[in-house]
Amino acid sequence: MSKISLEDVQHIANLARLTFNEQEMESYQHQLSRILDYIEKLNQLDTEGVPPTSHVIPIRNVMKPDEKRDLFQREDITANAPSTEQGYFEVPKVIE
Amino acid sequence: MPNYETVIGLEIHAELATHSKLFCNCDAGFGGEVNTHTCPICTGMPGVLPVANLRAIEYTIRAGLAMNCQIATYSKFDRKNYFYPDLPKGYQISQYDHPLCYDGYVDFELEEQAKRVRINRIHLEEDAGKLVHGDVTGDKNYSYVDFNRSSVPLLEIVSEPDIRTPEEAIAYWRAVKEILEYIEVSDCNMEEGSFRCDANISLRPTGTDPLGIRTELKNKNSFQHVLAALKYEENRQTRILDDGGQVKQSTLLYDVETGRTSPMRSKEEAHDYRYFPEPDLVPFEVDPEEVKRLETELPELPSTIRQRFVEEYELPSYDAEFLTATRYIATFFDQAARSSGNPKACSNWIMGDLSALLNSAGQTIEDCQITAGHISQLVEIIQDGTISGKIAKDVIADCFNSGKMPTQVVQDKGLAQISDTSELEVIIDQVLGRNPKSVADIQDGKMKAIGFLVGQVMKETRGKANPQLVNQILRQKLQD
Numbered sequence: 001m002s003k004i005s006l007e008d009v010q011h012i013a014n015l016a017r018l019t020f021n022e023q024e025m026e027s028y029q030h031q032l033s034r035i036l037d038y039i040e041k042l043n044q045l046d047t048e049g050v051p052p053t054s055h056v057i058p059i060r061n062v063m064k065p066d067e068k069r070d071l072f073q074r075e076d077i078t079a080n081a082p083s084t085e086q087g088y089f090e091v092p093k094v095i096e
Numbered sequence: 097m098p099n100y101e102t103v104i105g106l107e108i109h110a111e112l113a114t115h116s117k118l119f120c121n122c123d124a125g126f127g128g129e130v131n132t133h134t135c136p137i138c139t140g141m142p143g144v145l146p147v148a149n150l151r152a153i154e155y156t157i158r159a160g161l162a163m164n165c166q167i168a169t170y171s172k173f174d175r176k177n178y179f180y181p182d183l184p185k186g187y188q189i190s191q192y193d194h195p196l197c198y199d200g201y202v203d204f205e206l207e208e209q210a211k212r213v214r215i216n217r218i219h220l221e222e223d224a225g226k227l228v229h230g231d232v233t234g235d236k237n238y239s240y241v242d243f244n245r246s247s248v249p250l251l252e253i254v255s256e257p258d259i260r261t262p263e264e265a266i267a268y269w270r271a272v273k274e275i276l277e278y279i280e281v282s283d284c285n286m287e288e289g290s291f292r293c294d295a296n297i298s299l300r301p302t303g304t305d306p307l308g309i310r311t312e313l314k315n316k317n318s319f320q321h322v323l324a325a326l327k328y329e330e331n332r333q334t335r336i337l338d339d340g341g342q343v344k345q346s347t348l349l350y351d352v353e354t355g356r357t358s359p360m361r362s363k364e365e366a367h368d369y370r371y372f373p374e375p376d377l378v379p380f381e382v383d384p385e386e387v388k389r390l391e392t393e394l395p396e397l398p399s400t401i402r403q404r405f406v407e408e409y410e411l412p413s414y415d416a417e418f419l420t421a422t423r424y425i426a427t428f429f430d431q432a433a434r435s436s437g438n439p440k441a442c443s444n445w446i447m448g449d450l451s452a453l454l455n456s457a458g459q460t461i462e463d464c465q466i467t468a469g470h471i472s473q474l475v476e477i478i479q480d481g482t483i484s485g486k487i488a489k490d491v492i493a494d495c496f497n498s499g500k501m502p503t504q505v506v507q508d509k510g511l512a513q514i515s516d517t518s519e520l521e522v523i524i525d526q527v528l529g530r531n532p533k534s535v536a537d538i539q540d541g542k543m544k545a546i547g548f549l550v551g552q553v554m555k556e557t558r559g560k561a562n563p564q565l566v567n568q569i570l571r572q573k574l575q576d
Contacts, residue, residue: 015368017179054172054373061380066151068116068123072135077243085233087130088240091181094227 003036004029100299100337102330103307104259108272110282111223111290112155112249118222119146119189119247119377126288130242138247140184146376148173152249153196155281156220157382158390159251160197162279162397163215163272167387171196172379173220176369181241182225190252192371195219196382202255203399204271206264213268214256223250245289251282257296257307262326266319269293274398278423292317297326298343299333308333309343313350314360325350328357401426409439418447424462431468436475445471449489453496465499466492474502487511487559515562517569520553523561524569527552538574546570 009029013020020028074087083090117124120137137144157167174192200215225246230236253272259265273291276282284291298310311329316322328350333343348357373379396404398420405416419429429446433439450466457464470492478488483506494505506512514520527549528535537545546567553566 011368015177015370054375055378059378062147062378063150063153063380064116064121064147066114066116066149067121068125069121070123070133070135071121074129074131074134077131077134077136077139085238085240087132088228088242089131089181090238090240092239093229093237094181094239 004032008032098301100334101302102260102262103257103298103300103310104262104265104326105257105296106253106255106259106265106269107294107296108251108253108255108269109223109292109294110159110251110253110272110276110284111245112152112251112281113283114149114151114155114249116149117247118149118152118220118249122247124248126285126290128244131244133244134246138184139243140186146189148377148380149249152220153380154390155249156196156218156251157387158279158394159253159276159281160200160218161387161391161394162275163197163200163202163218163253165197165200165215165218167382168194168196168198169382169384170194170379171382173374173377174371175374176221176371178369180224181239182227182246184225184243184246188222188224189374189377190221190371191219194379202268202271202275204267205399206267211264211267213258216254216256218251218253221250221252222247251276257298262323262330265295265326266323269319269322271399278395278398280395280423286317286319289317293322295322295326297329297333299330299337308337309345311343311345311357312347313357314347316350321350321352324355325357328355332357395423398423398426401430405429405439409433409443411439411443415440415443415447419443428461428468428471432471432475434472435468436472436479438475438479441475441478442471445474445492449492450496453493457496464496466496470495470502477502477506481513481515481562482506483511483513484559484563487513511560513562514557514560515565517565520561520565520569521573523553523556524566524573527556528573535574546574 006025006029009020009025009032012032013025013028078084078087078089081089111124114124116122117133117138120135122135122138123133125133137146160167171191171194173189175187176190176192177187179186195217197218198216200218201212202215203210203212205211223245225241225243228240228242230238255268259268273284276291277284282290286292292315294315295313296310297313298308300306300308311333313322313325313329316325325348329348336343344359347360349360350357402413402416402420405411405419406413411419420426425446429439429442432442432446436442446461450461450471453466454461454464474488474492474495477483478485482503483491488502491502491505491511494500494509495502498505500508531549531552534545534549538549549570550563550566553561553570554563
C-alpha cells in the first residue's frame with residue numbers, strides 16, 4: 001500500500017514546476033513511498049522530551065555587523081542570466 | 097435583515113532602515129541604478145551563505161518593545177517556498193513558528209475614543225526584488241527584475257482581528273507608522289514602498305462570535321486606497337450576505353481607477369509554502385539583559401508625549417497633536433518650551449509663523465535654519481519687552497532666511513523696543529506739539545483721540561516704541 005498517492009506526486013510536481021509522464025509518475029510514487037517507509041523507522045524511537053532540532057551543532061547567534069559594501073559589478077551579477085535588458089534580468093511576462 | 101459587524105485585521109510590512117541588507121553587505125538604501133546593490137547572496141547564486149544582520153534583529157526587538165510585545169528568548173529563521181521571478185532563491189527567508197516578538201498591542205485614538213488593537217506577532221523577513229512589466233523596452237512579452245530591494249530587512253506586523261471599521265484600520269495603521277518612525281527603525285516611506293499593508297476583512301451578524309469568510313486586499317501603500325478598498329469590500333460583502341449568498345475566500349486587487357475590487361489570478365497552490373527551518377542560518381538566543389538595554393534606550397512614544405504636552409504644558413489637544421507629528425518636531429518644541437518656560441507661546445510661533453514660512457519656502461522643519469533655540473529666544477525677548485509681538489514676526493522671517501539668532505537680528509536692524517522713558521518723552525512732546533487739535537479733543541473728554549496719538553508715536557519710532565509705555569506717558573502728560 002503506497003503512502004503517497006498519484007495525486008500527491010502530481011501536487012508536489014506542480015509545486016516544483018516539473019512535468020512527468022505516467023511512467024515517471026508511478027516511478028516517483030514508488031520511490032517517495034519508500035523514502036517515507038524508511039523515515040517511518042525513526043518513529044519507533046521514543047522522542048518524548050527531545051526538542052525538535054534543525055541544527056545538530058549547538059552554535060547560536062552568528063551575526064554580522066550592519067556595514068554596507070557593494071563589492072560586485074552588475075555585469076558579473078547578470079553574467080549568467082539567459083537574458084538581460086538595460087541592467088535588468090529579463091524574464092517571461094508575469095501577469096498579476 | 098441582520099446587521100453586520102465588520103472584522104478587519106492588518107498585516108503591515110515595513111522595510112527596516114539598516115545600512116546593509118538582511119543577509120549580505122549590499123547597500124539597503126533606496127534608489128541606485130538597477131541591480132547595482134546586488135551580490136551573489138541577495139540574487140540567490142548557488143552555494144552562498146547568508147549571515148544575519150545584527151542591527152536588523154535589534155530593530156525588530158525595538159519595534160516589538162514599542163508595541164508592548166513579549167520578546168522571544170529563542171528564535172530562528174525559516175524558508176517559505178514559492179516561485180516568483182522577484183524571489184531569486186525560490187524561497188523567502190522568513191520566520192514561521194518562532195517570531196522574535198509576539199502578544200503585544202498598540203493604543204491609539206480615533207475621534208477622541210481610546211482604541212486598542214492587539215498584535216499577534218512581529219517577525220523579521222527579507223523583502224523581494226522589484227518587477228517591472230513591459231515598460232523598460234515597451235515589449236509587453238517580458239517582465240524585468242531589479243534585485244536592489246531583494247533581501248532588504250522587512251518587518252511584518254500581524255494584528256489580531258480587533259478592528260471594526262475601515263476608519264479604525266487606517267487610524268491603527270497610522271499609529272504603527274508613527275511608532276516605527278519615532279523609534280527610528282523605518283522611514284516608512286509609502287511612495288518608495290517601504291511601508292505597506294495587506295488587509296483581511298469579513299462580516300458577521302452583530303452579536304455573534306464566529307468569524308465570517310474573509311477576503312484579502314493585497315499590498316497597499318496608500319491610506320486613501322486602503323480606506324476606499326475596505327469600504328467597497330464592506331458594502332460588497334453586505335450585499336452578498338443580504339442576498340443569502342456566501343462570500344468567496346479570495347485575494348483581491350483594488351483598482352484605483354474604477355474604485356472596485358476584483359479577484360487576483362490565484363497563484364497556484366498559493367498557500368502551500370512548505371515552511372521549514374532555514375539550514376543556512378543558526379538559531380539565536382536573545383539575552384534578556386540585551387532586551388532590557390534596548391527597552392531603556394527606547395525613546396518616549398508619541399501617545400505618551402501627547403499626554404505629557406497636554407498635562408504638563410497645558411496645551412490644547414490640537415496643539416499636542418500637531419507638535420507630535422514627528423519625533424523631530426516633538427523634540428524641537430519640547431526644547432523650546434522648556435528653555436523659554438512659555439510652552440503655549442512656543443506652540444503658537446511654531447504652528448503659526450514658522451509653519452507659514454516653511455510652507456511658502458517648501459521646506460520641512462528638519463531642513464530649515466530655525467532651531468528650538470531661535471523659538472525660545474524669540475519668545476523670551478517678547479516676554480521681557482525687548483520687541484513687540486508685531487516686530488517679532490519680522491524677526492522670525494529674518495532668522496528663517498539668514499539663520500541668525502533673534503537677538504542678533506534685533507541688534508543688526510535696531511529693532512529693540514524703546515522702553516527708555518526719557519527718550520520716549522521727547523518724541524511724545526514732538527507729536528503733541530504737532531497735533532494741537534487731538535490734544536484739545538482729548539481735553540474735551542474725547543478719549544478716542546488718544547489712539548491716534550499712540551499711532552503717531554509708533555509711526556515716528558517705526559513701531560519700536562513700547563506701546564503700553566507710550567500710552568501711559570501720554571495719559572500722564574495730557575492730565576497735567
